[in-house]
Amino acid sequence: MSELIARDFFQRDPVTCARELIGCELVWNDCAGIVVETEAYAAVGDEACHTFMRPSARAFVASHRAGAAYVYMNYGVHWLLNVLVKGNEIGSVENSGNPSKNDGFVLIRALEPTRGIEKMRGRRSLVDLKNVKKNAHPLRALCAGPGRLAQALGVRGADHGRDLCADENVGFLPRENPVKIARDIRIGISKAAHLRWRFLLKNSLFISVVPKKTT
DNA sequence: ACACGGATACTA
DNA sequence: AGTATCCGTGTC
Numbered sequence: 089m090s091e092l093i094a095r096d097f098f099q100r101d102p103v104t105c106a107r108e109l110i111g112c113e114l115v116w117n118d119c120a121g122i123v124v125e126t127e128a129y130a131a132v133g134d135e136a137c138h139t140f141m142r143p144s145a146r147a148f149v150a151s152h153r154a155g156a157a158y159v160y161m162n163y164g165v166h167w168l169l170n171v172l173v174k175g176n177e178i179g180s181v182e183n184s185g186n187p188s189k190n191d192g193f194v195l196i197r198a199l200e201p202t203r204g205i206e207k208m209r210g211r212r213s214l215v216d217l218k219n220v221k222k223n224a225h226p227l228r229a230l231c232a233g234p235g236r237l238a239q240a241l242g243v244r245g246a247d248h249g250r251d252l253c254a255d256e257n258v259g260f261l262p263r264e265n266p267v268k269i270a271r272d273i274r275i276g277i278s279k280a281a282h283l284r285w286r287f288l289l290k291n292s293l294f295i296s297v298v299p300k301k302t303t
Numbered sequence: 304a305c306a307c308g309g310a311t312a313c314t315a
Numbered sequence: 316a317g318t319a320t321c322c323g324t325g326t327c
Contacts, residue, residue, distance in 0.1 A: 127322070136322070142311065164308035166323055195322055235323050245310095276322055296323095 092252075092259035098154035101175040102128040102192030107287045109194060111267035112260045116241040119207055121199030121231055123260070124289040125296060127274045128194055129170070131187030135279035139187050148249070149187040153177070155253035158193055159243060166235030169196045169243045171252060197275070197286070199231035200294040201240070208240035225293040233296040272299035
């Protein structure tokens with residue numbers, strides 16, 4: 089078993105981190121999956137980022153290190169898993185108390201399940217067999233979407249703030265093979281919707297929404 | 304197409 | 316306390 093990705097990986101800007109996480113393996117206790125879809129959110133200047141409207145999100149950035157899990161409930165139904173990135177953290181002596189340029193989040197949007205598939209199936213029950221579309225991979229419905237993958241892995245509010253670079257039970261493993269990456273506009277947002285900050289493993293059968301253009 | 308339902312940040 | 320909004324999903 090190889091080493092988890094270290095903190096300096098997340099001490100880069102959110103777009104770079106989102107792109108570089110594609111092909112890495114997310115380990116979550118007894119489950120794991122290859123990251124096949126991510127989105128970047130910038131803590132400054134990005135209206136779609138929580139930091140734009142939420143003081144609590146800005147406080148989170150100020151009080152946590154790069155690599156912390158930012159977990160929140162969306163639409164009252166689903167937990168969503170993000171990773172805090174702080175591109176200006178290297179060399180900074182103390183936190184200024186506010187997010188800065190190159191800080192932000194990476195939303196983990198889809199996984200190709202690799203370990204703990206029966207556990208995931210149990211948490212996702214009811215739906216995973218029934219919801220398989222024609223020609224879809226039978227495991228696609230487990231983790232294709234940020235709410236689905238959080239449910240499959242058992243991510244909860246209690247995981248908010250957890251350090252993904254310290255706890256060996258949760259974190260990311262480096263890529264084992266070269267990957268081809270596609271990019272597209274972000275999903276499901278109304279503000280700053282033109283930014284092409286969604287990254288995908290090209291030709292993956294496990295992504296949530298197929299991009300219109302593949303680049 | 305539409306319901307589901309909770310955390311957060313507003314208005315008073 | 317009441318209201319608007321939100322980085323989705325499953326079922327209608």
